[in-house]
Amino acid sequence: MGNIARPLLDWYDAHARALPWRSPPGHPRADPYRVWLSEIMLQQTTVAAVRPRFEMFVERWPSVAALAAADEAELMAAWAGLGYYARARNLIACARVVAQTGAFPETEAGLRGLPGVGAYTAAAIAAIAFGERAAVVDANVARVVARLFAIAAPLPGAMETIRAATDTITPADRPGDFAQAMMDLGSSVCTPRRPACLACPLNTACMAYAAGMAEAYPIKPAKAAKPQRYGTIFWLEDAGKVLLVRRPPKGLLGGMRALPTGPWAAAPPVLEEAPVRSNWEMLPGTVGHVFTHFRLELALAIGQARGHAVAGEWWPVADLESAGLPTVFAKAAAEIRRVSA
């Protein structure tokens, strides 16, 4: 196996993207708060989606102390649309732990176990913010390393083999740049499909490329089909305001503001579990949405409050964008307002 780190770092010096949370190549450290915040946001989320949200967060909460003091409902609303809302709940919990102790732990072991900080994120923060030599393995790195070493075992079982292989090529000098270079390489050159092997700085060292099999790695299990579920959105309006509720603290869309819905079941619904008795009117059409493990089709019901006392918040319809609704509810609200206009 030829040297990996040197040609990769040379490639990174020439091709590194400028990102708002990233130090220029060659800087041994970066702001731990910005690194941590970006790493949480980037979990299973694209750079394009994270960039504007990251800018908004650091503008509004410039330090981990500021984030620790944030109003939780405001933070959840600020996260709306990014998905995986447990990250937002863990974000504020982690900020409060760090603010209490005064600073981020500076080692992989110390970071591991903070709320929302798992194996990948602990290694990434340690390497990028503090210059610790740590094996940083995300989906990009796993793909690059599986190809470099032609690791034939299927994911996720191969992860420990991949992590160990990553450790053998991670340099003591510039480990943070090395990690980011591997991730940049994976996202732009060593892509899941049709990798650009001719442009890869590591192609002479790559066992999968040598075998003409780069695209075959890593081996991944087949995905399960998503079942279809059905539900109803209840749009209850009174004097220009609409009724919003707060989702239960855990589970799907946990802790987020929402439009009232009935149960999401395997069969199309009837008008049940409405938040209040009303002369519900069904709107034509439905709203579809796809979650991680099921598809949802929502029927749309509108009603008038008629002065009933109802549990929830009455939110100005004209200002609904500021409520911080998850995408599925924002989509339904837009459709209801369009159809009933």
Added chain:
DNA sequence: GAGCCGTGGAG
């Protein structure tokens, strides 16, 4: 270990 947990872009 396997299921749960969002969303949007690419092809």
Added chain:
DNA sequence: TCTCCAAGGCT
């Protein structure tokens, strides 16, 4: 339209 997949973590 549909499938794949992304800087994963938690239980």
